[in-house]
Amino acid sequence: xxxxxxxxxxxxxxxxxxxxxxxxxxxxxxxxxxxxxxxxxxxxxxxxxxxxxxxxxxxxxxxxxxxxxxxxxxxxxxxxxxxxxxxxxxxxxxxxxxxxxxxxxxxxxxxxxxxxxxxxxxxxxxxxxxxxxxxxxxxxxxxxxxxxxxxxxxxxxxxxxxxxxxxxxxxxxxxxxxxxxxxxxxxxxxxxxxxxxx
Numbered sequence: 001x002x003x004x005x006x007x008x009x010x011x012x013x014x015x016x017x018x019x020x021x022x023x024x025x026x027x028x029x030x031x032x033x034x035x036x037x038x039x040x041x042x043x044x045x046x047x048x049x050x051x052x053x054x055x056x057x058x059x060x061x062x063x064x065x066x067x068x069x070x071x072x073x074x075x076x077x078x079x080x081x082x083x084x085x086x087x088x089x090x091x092x093x094x095x096x097x098x099x100x101x102x103x104x105x106x107x108x109x110x111x112x113x114x115x116x117x118x119x120x121x122x123x124x125x126x127x128x129x130x131x132x133x134x135x136x137x138x139x140x141x142x143x144x145x146x147x148x149x150x151x152x153x154x155x156x157x158x159x160x161x162x163x164x165x166x167x168x169x170x171x172x173x174x175x176x177x178x179x180x181x182x183x184x185x186x187x188x189x190x191x192x193x194x195x196x197x198x
Contacts, residue, residue: 178194
C-alpha cells in the first residue's frame with residue numbers, strides 16, 4: 001500500500017510530437033482504490049535452494065511505442081535475452097543501465113526493428129531512450145524464481161517457498177526498496193502487509 005498524495009512526473013516531449021504526444025503528468029505510483037500499489041516488484045533475497053525454475057517460454061520484450069516503453073516495469077530471469085522492439089516511425093536509442101554500467105545500447109532507426117540483447121547480471125536495470133530523454137522503464141533481472149509483481153489491488157503471491165526466514169524486498173520506482181523480514185512455515189501461507197514510503 002501507499003498512502004498520501006500521489007507524486008507525478010511532468011512529461012515534456014521536445015521532439016516528434018506527432019508520435020510522442022504533448023505535455024502531460026504521469027503518476028509515479030499507481031495506487032488503487034484501497035491504497036494498493038500496482039507494478040511494484042516483490043522478491044526474496046538470497047534463497048539458496050528451492051523449486052525448479054521454469055524459465056519463460058517466450059523471450060521477454062520491451063517495445064518502443066508512442067515514445068513510451070511497454071511494459072513500463074517487468075521481471076525476467078537474469079541470463080536470458082531481452083527482445084527490444086521499435087513500433088514507432090522515429091529513431092529510438094534504447095539504453096539499459098545496471099547502476100551506472102551499460103547493459104545494452106541499441107540504436108533503432110526503423111519502425112518494426114527487433115533485436116535481442118542478453119541481461120547477464122541480476123539487479124534493477126533502468127532503461128532510457130537517448131533520443132527521447134523522458135522515456136523510462138525498469139527491468140528486474142532475478143537471480144531466483146521467488147518473485148512477483150503486484151496486481152491492480154497491490155496483491156501478490158509467491159508460491160512454493162521452502163520453510164524458513166527470509167528478507168522480502170518490495171521495489172517501486174518512486175519509493176525505492178523496502179525490506180521486510182518474513183517467516184514461511186510448512187504448508188502455511190504467510191500474509192505480509194507492506195506500506196511503502198519515500
